[in-house]
Amino acid sequence: MKTQFKVIVFAAAAALTMAGCAKSETAPAATTAATAASPTPDVAKVPAKEGSAALLKSVEDLKQQLDQKKVDDGKKISGKLDEVWASFEDEVKPKYPELYVKVEKYLTPVEAGLKQSTLDFTALGKLNDELVNVVKELSTSLEDNKGAVNSDAITSSKELQAATKAYNEYVQDQGKQLVTLLEQLDAAVKSGDLKKAQEAYVQARMPYERIEPVIERFAELDGVMDARVDDFKNEDDPEFTGYHRIEHILFVKKTVKDAEPFAARLLEDGKKMQQSIAATNIEATDFVTGVGELMEEAQSSKITGEEERWSGATVPVIRANVEGAQEIYTLVKDELKKKDAALDEKINKSLTAVIDQMNVLSPVGTTWNDFGKLEQSKQVDLKNKLEALAEPLVKMPGTLGQ
Template sequence: MRRHQLSPVPPARHLLAAGAVTVAAAIGIGALAVVGDSSHRPRAHPPASASAKASDGLRHTSVEVSEGGCGRGWTRGTRGKQVFDLRNTSSRPAEVYLTGATDGAVYGEVEGLGPGTSRPLSVTLGGGSYAFVCLPEDADAVTGPTVTVSGPARGGGPAALPVSQQDLIPPTLAYQKWVAGRMDELVRRTDALRSAVHCGDLTAARAAWLPAHLVYERMGAAYGAFGDADGAINGTTAGLPGGVHDPDFTGFHRLEYGLWHGESAHDLLPVADRLVKDVRGLRDDWAQARMDPADLGLRAHEIMENTVQFELTGRTDYGSGTNLATARANLDGTRAVLRRLEPLLKPRAPWLPELKSGLDRTQRTLERSHHGDHWTPLDRLSRAGRARLNADTGALVERLARVAALMDVRRTR
């Protein structure tokens, strides 16, 4: 994963679809019933009194979203799967949460509900007390009336206890400290790489390139805080008009291209010198860097998402054929983030053991391509090996999207 491949951090719930967490398609791993705003068009309002089974066989209840009437229309609770047709009757866009009235756990949410529009929210409710919370843009949150659903709580859909910015500060600081502890190794291995180039021993330089590069790749969640240094150290030719010959193509991948495409040690000296200078500058500046705590959960998902999009497609291979080694390092980077988030995940994620199993399974699949100091290039994987890799990494990315959803800081006031 690289900084220039990251867009500004979107709310994690943009990764969600109604009734399931998804990264393209819902595949039966539902976490929260959440609807984003990017794929829905305004809908005509259903009658305000609607509360009956529709053609989909589910009970539909029309619920008002406004500053003066949040939750109006829902008066009688029913267990089981059902749909709330949320109608924004106000003049402001709004977010809407269906929450547990006692603990504030979020059972479902809709964001970006425009004025005069309607959108369905599908949830499964067990026995308990619930309330809608409406959060109009540029206005205070409004909590609607409490509605009690009789019967046992079991059988209800999953819910997420919201996390606050304050909750995420300790794991973020711990992660920043972990990154700081990797910086000296990064400098040491990059120095060794440069020394081999300076000695004219390009065989040794090729052997030193991968260990140095993998140290950097394991720091995946910190790239957003690296600033321009990430592009200089680990940038690709994406967006560069001159491609591999562009003067702004620098760092590990520029050196990789030269080492595996017959460039001389003399030609690669300035590339290696610049890389060492940039790596040392990153180490020296890191003590003043500050990661946004709200980013940490999303980065846990993005590291492997970018791995699938860029490493496992070979788009970042400039000759070494080591994309699978990079993918393995990215997996280590994901684990580093999850270890810091685990105290927050444990009480919120009963599926955490499944996630850990998915990490272990993906690691075993990647390790099948590791033979001593050699990694199988992507284009030499067997068809069965490629299918297994795609399945394991794809499923893992889906599960990590749930982490992003749970660790998203939701507005509460």
């Protein structure tokens, strides 16, 4: 990811940490975007215990350098941290969703801060200290085999099984909507109407983002459909296809004709994705833990504006992620209230705050306000509200498994 997309969120994380907010259970904190377009970089996977030990050593080594205010090569260390975390994070996500989000909360701003031209040793030191504590907590949980989501309890619940069935139906419906909206995008591009094509592009993003944890199961198709230009030579690389190639043509080149072959290709890939979705079945635990992945996407990756850098449609895309998480929460709400009414109330209150803020920044509809042109304080405020929502949501899987 380019540096320009990281500055705002590193600054926010640093400011909040310096003020002592990062340790508060109720105060919002900020994070930064992940550095890869895909869920995890293409690295060799290792067992979670092994990976956690390696990550702990890396952040403890970094602590020594930060304490001495002498970092050998910040960018290299940042890349190494990203690689180590990527080697085992996929195992952590479903088992320890709360700890997964905690690691992301501090790891990503540390990675971003290390890539700055001038290092803020004080802010980085405090962020990394928090990261060391979280990784120690994760390592202990893995070593003691404690604190993981109780999959057996979730699977054995008739109520949660019914909710899972309903969610599978929701996913199938989103898969069908995906094809319908990609057909509309293809038709809009062929019509030659630029404004119509731009609007159709953003609408076609919505179902994809609502079920992103399911979409990511089909990594090859996901890579073809949703890869960003950072993974290619440049915007004109023949291998660069999918949503964001079309986005560049429509919003930067401001032409429709050049988008025709890519819109047709995206539609065909979308049909393949829908077929893949139709053939899959989401299990109860994966369904419940999906909220963590959706909120991590919204509060980390999307909020930087990096994904929709050309269209500026960051708020609509974040709204789709939140809608996907909201669907999961709504389906398990009754069971959650039985287990922990206070947690349910906190989620509901935080969800309302996020939705209200998004509607103020960019009202629901076929048009949107360019996120990059919003005041920085408003961008950070939305980010903090998203994180305030993520905090109770990721407690939900563990609570339902009691």
